[in-house]
Amino acid sequence: MSINLMIREITAEETYSIRQPVLRPGRPILECQFSGDQDEGTFHLSIFQNSNIIGVASFMKNSNPFFKNHTQYQLRGMAILAEFKNMGYGSLLLKEGEKKIDLVNKDAMLWFNARITAVDFYKKHGYECIGKPFEVPGVCEHIVMFKDHLN
Numbered sequence: 001m002s003i004n005l006m007i008r009e010i011t012a013e014e015t016y017s018i019r020q021p022v023l024r025p026g027r028p029i030l031e032c033q034f035s036g037d038q039d040e041g042t043f044h045l046s047i048f049q050n051s052n053i054i055g056v057a058s059f060m061k062n063s064n065p066f067f068k069n070h071t072q073y074q075l076r077g078m079a080i081l082a083e084f085k086n087m088g089y090g091s092l093l094l095k096e097g098e099k100k101i102d103l104v105n106k107d108a109m110l111w112f113n114a115r116i117t118a119v120d121f122y123k124k125h126g127y128e129c130i131g132k133p134f135e136v137p138g139v140c141e142h143i144v145m146f147k148d149h150l151n
């Protein structure tokens with residue numbers, strides 16, 4: 001059977017079916033709601049394989065005092081279902097988000113609190129670490145990562 005892939009925008013609520021098992025396993029669905037989810041400028045992308053949702057990523061217009069850039073977006077809730085990891089789907093989702101932001105604002109940068117375990121994935125996409133690692137209580141160790149030019 002051929003694999004049919006599609007990336008499209010979804011609502012914040014539609015991300016929960018992926019956020020929960022990947023990022024908040026065993027935790028209440030309420031913990032899948034992130035601040036900024038409903039803000040103007042936020043968009044949520046999903047990747048579908050043969051009409052099944054297998055990954056999500058959210059992009060929010062949010063500034064971090066680490067950076068002086070005028071237009072800053074934050075990536076949150078980047079997650080691919082375990083059985084679909086390392087197949088290139090996360091990369092497709094990230095690149096689509098970068099492209100969408102860059103189309104609207106050529107000067108925009110993207111930053112996020114990366115799980116230490118995912119740092120190498122982001123480095124492959126040109127992101128750099130800044131500052132010291134820190135613990136997100138109840139989740140795991142994170143570090144801030146960023147990229148200035150998204151095109």
Ligand SMILES: CC(C)(COP(=O)(O)OP(=O)(O)OC[C@H]1O[C@@H](n2cnc3c(N)ncnc32)[C@H](O)[C@@H]1OP(=O)(O)O)[C@@H](O)C(=O)NCCC(=O)NCCS
Nearest residue numbers: 078079080085086087088089090091114115117118120121
């Ligand atoms: C991190 C994540 C989003 C990456 O998505 P993915 O679809 O698995 O990644 P891809 O298949 O597109 O990976 C592209 C490359 O990064 C590598 N890679 C993927 N995840 C990696 C990881 N955790 N550590 C190191 N390298 C990784 C892949 O081997 C691949 O390398 P290659 O191109 O040289 O073969 C996904 O694995 C995931 O959801 N992980 C669990 C949740 C998580 O950590 N989310 C990020 C929160 S900041």
